[in-house]
Amino acid sequence: MTARAEAGDTRIRVVGAMRTDIGRLRSSNEDAVVFVAPAEDSPEAERGYFALVADGMGGHAAGEVASALAAEVVRRVFFSLDQPTPQALKTAFEAANRAIFEHAADHAECRGMGTTCTAIVIRDNRLWLAHVGDSRAYILRDGGLTQLSDDQTLHAQLVREGVLTPEEAERTPGGNVILQALGTRPDISPTLWTEGLPLRVGDAILLCSDGLSNLLSDVRIAEIASGRSPQEACERLVDAALEAGGYDNVSVGVFQLEERERRSCADQATTQRIPIVDVDAGPPPTRVIAIPEGLKT
Numbered sequence: 061m062t063a064r065a066e067a068g069d070t071r072i073r074v075v076g077a078m079r080t081d082i083g084r085l086r087s088s089n090e091d092a093v094v095f096v097a098p099a100e101d102s103p104e105a106e107r108g109y110f111a112l113v114a115d116g117m118g119g120h121a122a123g124e125v126a127s128a129l130a131a132e133v134v135r136r137v138f139f140s141l142d143q144p145t146p147q148a149l150k151t152a153f154e155a156a157n158r159a160i161f162e163h164a165a166d167h168a169e170c171r172g173m174g175t176t177c178t179a180i181v182i183r184d185n186r187l188w189l190a191h192v193g194d195s196r197a198y199i200l201r202d203g204g205l206t207q208l209s210d211d212q213t214l215h216a217q218l219v220r221e222g223v224l225t226p227e228e229a230e231r232t233p234g235g236n237v238i239l240q241a242l243g244t245r246p247d248i249s250p251t252l253w254t255e256g257l258p259l260r261v262g263d264a265i266l267l268c269s270d271g272l273s274n275l276l277s278d279v280r281i282a283e284i285a286s287g288r289s290p291q292e293a294c295e296r297l298v299d300a301a302l303e304a305g306g307y308d309n310v311s312v313g314v315f316q317l318e319e320r321e322r323r324s325c326a327d328q329a330t331t332q333r334i335p336i337v338d339v340d341a342g343p344p345p346t347r348v349i350a351i352p353e354g355l356k357t
């Protein structure tokens with residue numbers, strides 16, 4: 061079989077679910093989650109499917125304020141902009157950073173608050189990622205889980221620079237120190253994909269806060285999420301994190317890619333292949349990490 065699927069042969073639809081849980085020890089839930097699946101004919105449909113997880117930090121209820129502001133501002137600004145996806149995400153993250161920073165300056169009880177934010181957009185059968193902090197995005201493909209986000213923590217940075225081995229990082233305290241968060245500085249430099257990752261029917265994208273990824277290994281996450289509906293996968297993943305201790309707030313999202321329609325039935329064997337689609341080139345990024353080589357097909 062040599063034929064390739066042409067643009068439009070396969071349209072992917074996203075079936076997603078998210079769940080957030082206070083956990084076993086915390087007195088409040090400082091995580092926030094958002095999933096927007098625009099109706100097919102709505103003006104928002106052009107912008108794509110959108111989801112994020114934000115993990116707030118700060119004294120008293122300030123972490124909740126920071127993550128709620130991130131969720132609200134990133135979502136609203138992203139959908140209000142008629143820009144290429146990476147540029148819209150960049151603008152939305154900068155707006156959220158400013159909103160949190162200014163709110164903290166105006167409210168003494170919110171001083172020093174901040175939040176992680178990891179956002180995905182699925183559009184034209186491709187995935188875009190933007191993030192600040194250590195909330196994670198993964199792709200689950202053919203039963204294997206690959207992390208797409210780069211943990212912006214001190215230890216992850218030292219491992220990337222070759223100063224620590226992963227094993228040494230595990231043993232050294234202070235690993236969760238986050239290198240940047242929304243709202244703690246006037247300017248941020250989010251990780252931003254300017255190239256969309258081509259997605260296939262059957263792929264699932266996962267988002268989570270560290271309340272999940274600190275307690276469940278990648279292998280365990282893959283085992284639990286594989287073969288389950290997004291809703292069931294979310295429930296089982298949260299339950300597993302709670303059983304493993306649940307000492308932090310736990311948030312997770314699972315977004316499954318399904319075939320929506322088949323425009324040509326001339327060669328049904330090709331409809332599982334990746335369609336060729338036009339991608340907005342977008343402006344230069346503030347910071348780019350490459351799509352993992354193994355996923356570039």
Ligand code: CA
Nearest residue numbers: 115270271308
């Ligand atoms: Ca957390």
